[in-house]
Amino acid sequence: MQSAFQTHCQRENLKKVRTFMRKALEPYNMSNQLKYRIVLAVDEACSNAIIHGNNCNADKKITVELKVDSNRLDVKIYDIGHYSKEVAKQKDPDLRKKIAEKSKGGLGLRLMFAIMDEVQFYTQNKKNICSLSKELN
Amino acid sequence: MKKLTIDQNTEEGLLLLKIGGELDASTSIDLDGVINSALEDNKINILVNCKDLVYISSAGFGVFVSYIRDLAARNGKFVLYNLNKNVYDTFKILGLDDLLLIAKNEREAKSYFA
Numbered sequence: 001m002q003s004a005f006q007t008h009c010q011r012e013n014l015k016k017v018r019t020f021m022r023k024a025l026e027p028y029n030m031s032n033q034l035k036y037r038i039v040l041a042v043d044e045a046c047s048n049a050i051i052h053g054n055n056c057n058a059d060k061k062i063t064v065e066l067k068v069d070s071n072r073l074d075v076k077i078y079d080i081g082h083y084s085k086e087v088a089k090q091k092d093p094d095l096r097k098k099i100a101e102k103s104k105g106g107l108g109l110r111l112m113f114a115i116m117d118e119v120q121f122y123t124q125n126k127k128n129i130c131s132l133s134k135e136l137n
Numbered sequence: 138m139k140k141l142t143i144d145q146n147t148e149e150g151l152l153l154l155k156i157g158g159e160l161d162a163s164t165s166i167d168l169d170g171v172i173n174s175a176l177e178d179n180k181i182n183i184l185v186n187c188k189d190l191v192y193i194s195s196a197g198f199g200v201f202v203s204y205i206r207d208l209a210a211r212n213g214k215f216v217l218y219n220l221n222k223n224v225y226d227t228f229k230i231l232g233l234d235d236l237l238l239i240a241k242n243e244r245e246a247k248s249y250f251a
Contacts, residue, residue: 111194
């Protein structure tokens with residue numbers, strides 16, 4: 001099964017992304033905890049795209065594409081923003097440093113990498129793609 | 138859709154925040170404003186009742202993390218309690234165990250300020 005959702009790059013649209021993901025995952029026989037975690041990982045990826053990639057520019061859009069088969073889930077988030085390379089380096093942030101710097105962000109990648117089996121960032125046809133994959137038992 | 142709700146009360150020198158709904162990169166801005174105002178009012182001992190909090194992303198926990206230093210410098214702190222299973226799961230994945238105090242219930246949470 002494949003489904004997709006598109007929305008403008010505004011923070012308040014994150015709840016729409018979560019609603020799309022929750023509905024799309026409803027038919028599948030996964031634990032509620034796994035569904036919650038997948039929704040969370042996708043929320044984090046979309047937050048990065050909306051806030052860091054597109055600076056919350058409502059003229060720009062992100063597209064979330066979900067594909068599920070019997071033993072694998074793939075989510076791809078597409079956008080055309082510009083990313084600092086520093087963002088991709090925050091897989092394992094130093095929490096004590098974040099406290100010292102009074103930083104509010106930079107924790108999302110840790111969640112994405114912890115929850116999903118594969119997290120990849122690449123560019124294809126001038127689009128940024130964040131690819132999240134999870135093996136399903 | 139579940140909006141974020143934040144109820145505030147003071148009790149014996151403690152600020153009690155009851156948060157409900159969904160705390161994400163959008164709604165965490167509201168929480169940030171409430172905590173920032175609390176510090177300006179010198180409310181530095183903060184209990185956070187998460188009983189009705191059904192969802193939190195890293196941005197939500199990020200707000201708490203960003204104030205740890207200011208609170209500690211003034212001998213204050215946060216204690217979060219009544220976290221549901223999924224919210225606690227996110228807290229554990231982020232590895233915030235050594236940085237934020239978590240209590241099972243209000244009674245235990247208040248004991249951190251005794």
